[in-house]
Amino acid sequence: MLRVIAGLAALAVGATVVLAQNTAAIKQRQDAMKALGAAAKEPSQMAKGEAKFDLAKVQASLKSIEATAIKGKTVFPDDSKGGDSAALPIAFTDKADLFAKFDKLAAAAKAAQAAIKDEASLKAEWTKVVSNCGGCHKVYRKPKS
């Protein structure tokens, strides 16, 4: 009986841990990732030749990516590692590397603001920014199924 009570207690504690997730941070994280995806969309279409080149839009996207990458370092608090999230546990144990990768993305987006001036330079420089996405997703995001 004592064992059963202990087991139930452990379950209750476990459930509380799940419930106590910082859902606000998880939401912020998901919004940040969506913002990165949205910012990447139009310049990618331009690089593919599917949309007309528009320097102002590219610059706005790059500024958004730079700002979101910096913000990315604030949306992985330790109390947000459970819950309905695609972030793997290693994202919370290897934050130094994760944050270094956010810094790298921010730096790439900043460098591209200076380097991209026309369609040719967009095609050459844009992948240097977005190629950073996979570096994190490989390690820190649950594979999609």
Add this chain to the structure above:
Amino acid sequence: MRLRSIVVLILALAFAGAVAFYVLTIPTLAVKAPLPARTADLANGETMFHIGGCASCHATPKQEDQRRLGGGLALATPFGTFMVPNISSDAKNGIGAWTEEAFVNAMLRGVGRNGEHLYPAFPYTSYQRMALDDVRDLFAFLKTLPAETTPSAPHQLPFPFNVRRGLGLWQLIYLDGRSFAPDPGKSAELNRGAYLVEGPGHCAECHSPRDLFGGIVTARRFAGGPDAEGKGWVPNITPHADGLAEWSAKDIAYLLESGLTRDSDSVGSTMADVVLNTAKLSPADRAAMAAYLKSLPPRPGKPPK
């Protein structure tokens, strides 16, 4: 008397079985005699290195230089854990002392330097399609990469998968030894794409379901399947509604260049490593791969709910 004849019969059958096993599992070689001398095309070898995805498995883990091929990655599969070997130019622990013929036989027939069968975690079922000269160029290129001194670790496999000789039987079923034959009715671009995807690119090795013995299910080739390491589902890449029907060839080529999907999400997991390689190919090669994928027969295949 009767018991004795039964025993004799059993022994005879066991002997016959052993002989049959021995004969059926003799390694077959692509090249037996020394190859004629040839000047390697190192630029083409580098292209083969990238499309072949060598670094995705063989690069030394926990560092980002794809040219350091010290091995050591552990691949946990349903058959056991494969320890990726060192294929750097080091003479003692890598392939620095291998002959060109030994390398060719490993790539095209799955036979190791000492005549042993290699496990198909090394995707020679695809590499067997490669042109001999492409394999020779790749070998020459690998030899220009730095020597790594980490010794290769043994695989951790349970019986019966630890009996290498048994792989000879597997190869009878899944290895046909045919090199890529271009289709004269198709464009040069489609043939180049087919070669890259089916041969060195070995895309089908992950993007197809496997049967009980670990062979690709032919009827569902490229239609996606469970990840061999149990990490989710590898997508269907045929032009079926379950796969890439809505993707243009440009979308596919751009994914191979940038790692971004059609809706500007990014690929992760092992495909992120693949893109590190395909990003280094020529735009023409990426376009050819995309064109070939769009020409595949559409096959259903989506992750289980």
